[in-house]
Amino acid sequence: MTPRLADALRDAELIHDGATLDAAIARMAAEIHADYRDDDLPPLFVTVMHGGLPFAAQLAFALGELGLDLEFDYLHATRYRGQTTGSGLAWLHRPATPMRDRRVLLVDDILDEGHTLHAVTRWCEDQNAEEVRTAVLAVKLHDRGLEDIEADYVGVEVPDRYVFGYGMDYHEQGRNLPAIYALAE
Numbered sequence: 001m002t003p004r005l006a007d008a009l010r011d012a013e014l015i016h017d018g019a020t021l022d023a024a025i026a027r028m029a030a031e032i033h034a035d036y037r038d039d040d041l042p043p044l045f046v047t048v049m050h051g052g053l054p055f056a057a058q059l060a061f062a063l064g065e066l067g068l069d070l071e072f073d074y075l076h077a078t079r080y081r082g083q084t085t086g087s088g089l090a091w092l093h094r095p096a097t098p099m100r101d102r103r104v105l106l107v108d109d110i111l112d113e114g115h116t117l118h119a120v121t122r123w124c125e126d127q128n129a130e131e132v133r134t135a136v137l138a139v140k141l142h143d144r145g146l147e148d149i150e151a152d153y154v155g156v157e158v159p160d161r162y163v164f165g166y167g168m169d170y171h172e173q174g175r176n177l178p179a180i181y182a183l184a185e
């Protein structure tokens with residue numbers, strides 16, 4: 001039987017509340033705006049589904065308020081598939097927009113071991129993107145990650161525990177919680 005979100009939430013620890021995440025996203029938007037505002041073309045803003053969706057939406061509105069236009073696309077690559085440990089990466093959807101000579105900004109919820117961002121960054125580079133940058137809402141603190149994988153824009157840090165909320169799932173539940181929680185240990 002699928003574990004229930006309500007049971008997990010009862011014992012979970014609140015790691016970052018909504019106000020903290022809003023502030024982190026506003027700061028990231030200011031950094032991104034400063035880096036892209038002089039470009040002729042808008043950045044190709046690629047949401048990594050499913051987890052990146054809520055963060056990407058908030059970040060896109062924050063950038064719109066600052067006056068930075070974006071061209072949207074998305075990809076879906078998953079290695080957790082509703083589980084709490086990762087395995088091989090499966091591509092479920094690749095972006096359709098030609099990337100040649102574009103500045104691509106990949107937007108995801110979490111950088112954990114780094115395999116997902118590494119693979120999707122490499123794929124965009126193989127499409128001859130001019131540049132590929134990454135924005136993640138959360139980075140997990142541990143030393144199991146791929147070497148040399150760092151996001152260009154980071155919202156918050158989370159402890160080395162399974163976290164959920166703000167896009168991240170607990171057995172495909174809880175993605176629309178407006179805060180980040182850690183499962184009880």
Ligand SMILES: O=P(O)(O)OC[C@H]1O[C@H](OP(=O)(O)OP(=O)(O)O)[C@H](O)[C@@H]1O
Pocket residue numbers: 048049050051052077078079080081082086108109110111112113114115116117169
């Ligand atoms: O750094 P990593 O260890 O590779 O983990 C990070 C990835 O894992 C999650 O995706 P998931 O595979 O759960 O797919 P989902 O977004 O559809 O839930 C998350 O959204 C990141 O894309």
Ligand code: HPA
Pocket residue numbers: 080110112161162163164168169
């Ligand atoms: O801690 C996590 N929570 C949710 N999804 C994830 N994908 C990688 N790590 C995590």
